[in-house]
Amino acid sequence: MSSTTATRVILVTGSNRGIGYGIVARLAREFLPTAGKEERLKIYVGSRDQQKGEDAIKSLQSELGKTLQANNTSLQTCQLDMSDVESRKNAIAYIVERDGGLHTVIQNAGVALDGFDAEVVRKTFETNFHNVVAFNNELLPILQENARIVILASMAGSLQGYSDEIIRRFRAASTTKEVETLADEYYKAVQKGDYKDKGWKGAAYGCSKACIIAYTRAFSNELRKSDDARLRSITINSCCPGYVNTGMTKGKGVLTLDQGAATPVMLALQDLNGRSGGYFKDEKEQNW
Template identity: 30%
Template structure:
């Protein structure tokens, strides 16, 4: 078992996920770069390594049980434990040219696909990796969400598939925090804000800025908050 702290970031071959991996690597973590596309995974790992990050590739499709099991097996054999899990993989689903998803005309298959990645994928990966997290001295789980999932703020355009999927993710994070209370595993939700990626049509701030809150939550001290929803400014109202 490696004595170096190890992190896994899903959806880490680009955008916010890549910058979360880079940020954790800068702090001395050995970082597993989770990605479902092998053609993008290799170059992302190579770039991180060129920048001095101790990175390795983890082929991972969060919607596929066999893929998640294979990733857990790889981490078990190669690392022996996991200190940090960042569930960053997410999709928006199809939307209109004005960036909206009309609830009155929603395709239910599209909603299912969004929830499968944004929620079920997080549950699938988290549960598969909990045995490895339990072996770490100060394990942390961070789920990447959005203030669009806040029932109080109701930010952004009407996106009737994406926004509720994040509300669902926020709610299930609270249940994990309650279940794992007293184990030392801290579980929180991070809102990166509006970040310039292909997901947003490259509107917003830099991915590195968006990665700051997930990285901070991934490195909370023992006794830190669990079951919270945070952005750069502090707690986000649910």
């Protein structure tokens, strides 16, 4: 992206509905140009289904009214199936062709499946963990200096209920490989049926989010140790949006989409003083 292009570019995955939709709307409302700059914001609405993404943009334009124009914000659909490697590559090429790169990615796409067995664990981790890790790696070449990665985790990623040894390993993981090893061990333990004996708990969604929080810390550590100054400047943080009323919570959530968007949008737009590797809830960094 040329230095003369004063456009901040943000991609929000899984944003044609639910919390992702709320994040896009709140980004548009809260965006303020950097002091002294004529800056614009462009938000890519990531959606597996192109038409649903376009429908979401129409709904957002109707909801936001003149806010988009007043805040120099534009919306663009980006077909993105996080489970499909080619779709991810095509989405990256699409963004590069139009804008040269990204300033922020908000990794929102995720699932919470009913039941608990090895297949539920496999599917949950594929979406909530492995695809997120893979996409971040694929995005690295197009992330601009001082870019931000924001990943939606969950309070379900709490370390309560694990053995002391598993908790120690989660907190001590300093490389993404160590976190991936933990995820693999969990899956194998569930397959064998001895996960409780090995210190794990029967919670596919919660464990996937614990891995995300640990991964955020580890990936931040790896970025800071990079020989590339651009990579060292990139920050990554995870957050819990709260118990939001969405399809994932089956309508039982107590927070609105806008309330759920507050913390991820804060991490995307506000001055964090270089903080990276943190886990946030209610717009504050949390102990984990």
